[in-house]
Amino acid sequence: SAVISQKPSRDICQRGTSLTIQCQVDSQVTMMFWYRQQPGQSLTLIATANQGSEATYESGFVIDKFPISRPNLTFSTLTVSNLSPEDSSIYLCSATGGGEQYFGPGTRLTVT
Amino acid sequence: EDQVTQSPEALRLQEGESSSLNCSYTVSGLRGLFWYRQDPGKGPEFLFTLYSAGEEKEKERLKATLTKKESFLHITAPKPEDSATYLCAVQLSGNTPLVFGKGTRLSVIA
Numbered sequence: 001s002a003v004i005s006q007k008p009s010r011d012i013c014q015r016g017t018s019l020t021i022q023c024q025v026d027s028q029v030t031m032m033f034w035y036r037q038q039p040g041q042s043l044t045l046i047a048t049a050n051q052g053s054e055a056t057y058e059s060g061f062v063i064d065k066f067p068i069s070r071p072n073l074t075f076s077t078l079t080v081s082n083l084s085p086e087d088s089s090i091y092l093c094s095a096t097g098g099g100e101q102y103f104g105p106g107t108r109l110t111v112t
Numbered sequence: 113e114d115q116v117t118q119s120p121e122a123l124r125l126q127e128g129e130s131s132s133l134n135c136s137y138t139v140s141g142l143r144g145l146f147w148y149r150q151d152p153g154k155g156p157e158f159l160f161t162l163y164s165a166g167e168e169k170e171k172e173r174l175k176a177t178l179t180k181k182e183s184f185l186h187i188t189a190p191k192p193e194d195s196a197t198y199l200c201a202v203q204l205s206g207n208t209p210l211v212f213g214k215g216t217r218l219s220v221i222a
Contacts, residue, residue, distance in 0.1 A: 001158070031207045042199065042214045043156070092155050094209075101146065101203070101210055103155040 002027055002097035004104035012110045013083050020079045021107045023093030028073035035092040049076040083111045118200050118213035125220050128189045133216045135200030136182040145183050147176050148199040156199055190220045
């Protein structure tokens, strides 16, 4: 199994600023993904973080708002830009390992 | 459009009262069906992956089964610590992301 850590675990940010979330996996993984979970809702895929190339975004999510980096096989970052209260959510990093998909503990973002 | 539907949305059980959660899916092809447990404020915890109809997997009081169109998560003699949201997700091929249902919120009352 893959163990995934995220930083920060939570943050409170001002409207108009940005937050960068880091995701670290304890082993090399093929695929990494970023999900959003709004209060009381299930998980929605934001993008697939591709190593060495641009991320692949799902419908409704754009690179200018959610830039993603993946410099190697164990690390990725998600930035949520130009924050608004609607961005208040839990952001989850996920990775596939051994055919299974594992999740980090999440980053709880509150925008004021 | 591919869909994953979980029922019921919420379930309240007495301790020891066994029950089942349902996950039905309409996808054009299925590589695997995943079950996760999620506690409030935490990331989903992997429970099972099922790959083919007829497959069953067990872990403590939980047993997951799969047919061609749905999966069941059976909970036998649940305890209060089994209270959580249980998420079902499908994957269409090896490295594609999961598509999640909305989850079932389980409450087990002592």
